Amino acid sequence: MKFGYIIREGVIGIRRARMPFMISVFSITIALVLVGVGILAVDNGLQYIGDFQTEYDLEIFLENESSADQKRDIAVNISEYPGVFRMDYLSKEDAAALYNAEFGEDVLSLLDDNPLPSSFRVTFDEDHLSAVYIQSFIQSMELFEAVDEVIFRQDLFDRVQGIMQSIYIIASGGLFLIILSTVFLTANNLRLMILARYDFIEIVRLLGASDFMVKAPFFLEGGILGFLGGILSILVIAGFEWGLAYAHIIDLPVRIMNHPELILGMLIFGISLSSLGVLKAVRRMLRFVS
Amino acid sequence: MIRFKEAHLRFDTGISLRDLNFQVKKNEFVYLHGSSGCGKSSILKMIYMDLFPNEGEVTVFDYNSNHVKRRDIASVRQRIGMVFQDFKLLMDRDVYSNIALPLELLGLKSGEVRRKVAMTADELGLRSRLNHFPYELSGGEQQRVALARAMVNSPDLILADEPTANLDAKAATEALEWIWKVHNDGTCVIFATHKDQLLKQEPSRTLSLVSGEIIEDR
Numbered sequence: 346m347k348f349g350y351i352i353r354e355g356v357i358g359i360r361r362a363r364m365p366f367m368i369s370v371f372s373i374t375i376a377l378v379l380v381g382v383g384i385l386a387v388d389n390g391l392q393y394i395g396d397f398q399t400e401y402d403l404e405i406f407l408e409n410e411s412s413a414d415q416k417r418d419i420a421v422n423i424s425e426y427p428g429v430f431r432m433d434y435l436s437k438e439d440a441a442a443l444y445n446a447e448f449g450e451d452v453l454s455l456l457d458d459n460p461l462p463s464s465f466r467v468t469f470d471e472d473h474l475s476a477v478y479i480q481s482f483i484q485s486m487e488l489f490e491a492v493d494e495v496i497f498r499q500d501l502f503d504r505v506q507g508i509m510q511s512i513y514i515i516a517s518g519g520l521f522l523i524i525l526s527t528v529f530l531t532a533n534n535l536r537l538m539i540l541a542r543y544d545f546i547e548i549v550r551l552l553g554a555s556d557f558m559v560k561a562p563f564f565l566e567g568g569i570l571g572f573l574g575g576i577l578s579i580l581v582i583a584g585f586e587w588g589l590a591y592a593h594i595i596d597l598p599v600r601i602m603n604h605p606e607l608i609l610g611m612l613i614f615g616i617s618l619s620s621l622g623v624l625k626a627v628r629r630m631l632r633f634v635s
Numbered sequence: 636m637i638r639f640k641e642a643h644l645r646f647d648t649g650i651s652l653r654d655l656n657f658q659v660k661k662n663e664f665v666y667l668h669g670s671s672g673c674g675k676s677s678i679l680k681m682i683y684m685d686l687f688p689n690e691g692e693v694t695v696f697d698y699n700s701n702h703v704k705r706r707d708i709a710s711v712r713q714r715i716g717m718v719f720q721d722f723k724l725l726m727d728r729d730v731y732s733n734i735a736l737p738l739e740l741l742g743l744k745s746g747e748v749r750r751k752v753a754m755t756a757d758e759l760g761l762r763s764r765l766n767h768f769p770y771e772l773s774g775g776e777q778q779r780v781a782l783a784r785a786m787v788n789s790p791d792l793i794l795a796d797e798p799t800a801n802l803d804a805k806a807a808t809e810a811l812e813w814i815w816k817v818h819n820d821g822t823c824v825i826f827a828t829h830k831d832q833l834l835k836q837e838p839s840r841t842l843s844l845v846s847g848e849i850i851e852d853r
Contacts, residue, residue: 347742361727548723551683552737552784553713555706 347558355565358542365538366570369619372534373574374581376527377615381582383523384607387516388599394509403479404496405465409437411491416463419489423465426482428473433466440464462493475506532622539563539626546627547634560627567623568616575615579608636661636792636823637682641691642700644677644847652677652847655691659825661791664818666834667827669844675827678844679794682825683715684708696791713741716785716822718814720797722777724769724784730756731765734783741788755787759813775806779813786817793817795826799833811837 359366405423407416416434423432435443440461441452453459469479479502483495539546542563549559582601590596601607637659644652652674659665667675680686681693684703693700698711716737717723724733731752738748756762759779769777778798785793795814799807807830815837818824828834834841843851 349745350739350742353739544723545725548725549736549740551712551717551723552740553709553711553715554740555709558709558740 350558351561351565354562355569358545358562358566359569362538362541365541366566369531369534369538369570370573370577372531373571373615373619374577376531376618377574377578377611378581379523379527380520380614381578381601381607381611382585383516383520385582385586385597385599385601385604387512387520388604389597390512390516391509392598394505394512402466402468403483405467405486405492406462406494406496407464408491408493409462411463415489415491419465419486419491422485422489423467426485428469428478428482429467430470431466431468435464435466437461437463528618528622531618532625535567535619535622536626536629539623539630543630543634546630550631550634556631559631560624563623563627564620567620570623571616571619572612574619575612578611578615636696637825638694639678639681639691640694642681642688642693643690644674644681644686644688650674650847652688655688655849657842657849657852659823661823662818662821664815664824664826664839666839666841667825667844668829668831668834668841670829673844674847675829675844676796677847679796679825679827682792682794683717684711713737713788714791716782716788716790716793718778718781718785718793718795718798720800722769722781722801724777724780726769729766729768730761730772730780730783733769733780734761734765734787737784737788751787755783758816759783773806774802775809778802778806778810782810782813782817786822789822791823793822793824795824797827797829799828799830807833808836 405419407419420432420434423429437459440463441459444450444452444461452461467482469482473479479497483497486492486495546559579601586597586600639655639657642652642655644655650672655678667678669675677686681688681700682695684693684695684698684700687693687700695711696714698707703711725736728736734752734755735748738751743751752765753762756765759782761776761779761783764772764776764780769780772780778801781798793814798814799810802810811833814824814826826833841851841853842849843853
């Protein structure tokens, strides 16, 4: 029955203080929208850069005299190398066709023999896209006798890696500041909401309510508040993304609805922020109430 | 039931209660009488453990002020019914909800709550007012609601802090009669007042306070 009291008071509290409750839901929604947009902006930015980066293949050119066995041996080694996402073999004929397609001239008509070497094109998965890792791969490839040259645009790769790291650092700092300010703003707003219920807290304390019985309904109310704020913020962000795509402004590769961890994280963050914020405000008030 | 032993209470403002020594037994009706600011409310606050003596001790239902834990304070208050000058009713709840609140805090089943509230409302003539909000009632009726809330869980003790101060003479007499009726049913009452006429109206043991000291216990 005490449990019944807690649930009933939590719900009644919302009904009785509709306006402060709505204002608090609104403030939590804004806070979560800021956090969610921040995270999505970083994710989308990194996704764009990552996509750009994965386009940079590494090319392993083979000696003209390399045998089929040597090529097979190299192919097996590449495909078994951890982190290799994709491997394509380009024969001398494929290279000539590519040359023809790119420059509009048949290399065989210019020269008697096809001078273009056969090669392997290798793409790494995202988790292994680091210059150090790729360098070690290159070194292991250069040990093969049949390998003539390994071409990898490290300068560009390093630059992209640098940009990604900068984005990580700036975004982390920015997100930290956003989260910090939302925590302060929300806590302040919740304190005002609780302050409006001073009479209730004072009276139930006088009637013999324990600290737990005073806090529990507010804690529940805070949880409901955070949950509603979380749901609303998710809907706002999803609507915003849809609007961007509908107006053909940008079609984001990472969207909130495809990001269940973010949805869960925002709900948990919203619920924790508001219920703990409410709890802190009540605890603070209990120090002043008899 | 209540024992003050060499209790002293000092405030930062310089006002203090000195050398309080008295006992209140079960079934007693005690007036705390004195002018405004003499310390009547502070004594009541020490009984419901909102204030604690700087020296000496106050014992209420075997809970000693020097050793009581925060969670015990709730237990002490659950055995006390309180009536205040400003009624301290929840204005956004109807009379039924106000009276039911102490029972709900105790975790009683809803059927039991309904039964006890109806019984108490009947006793105090509030049956027809259960669905009204406090602001729809007269001062006298609001004080009766406060009294109903104080007595609904059959407390061992009722503390009344100037319950008639905001009432006209007729309503004040009525309120006093109701409180006496509760006392006659077996509840100990401590009634703080500055009105001499109430003491004459329903005489009982009186602790007279002047500037924080009990000068007479008669």
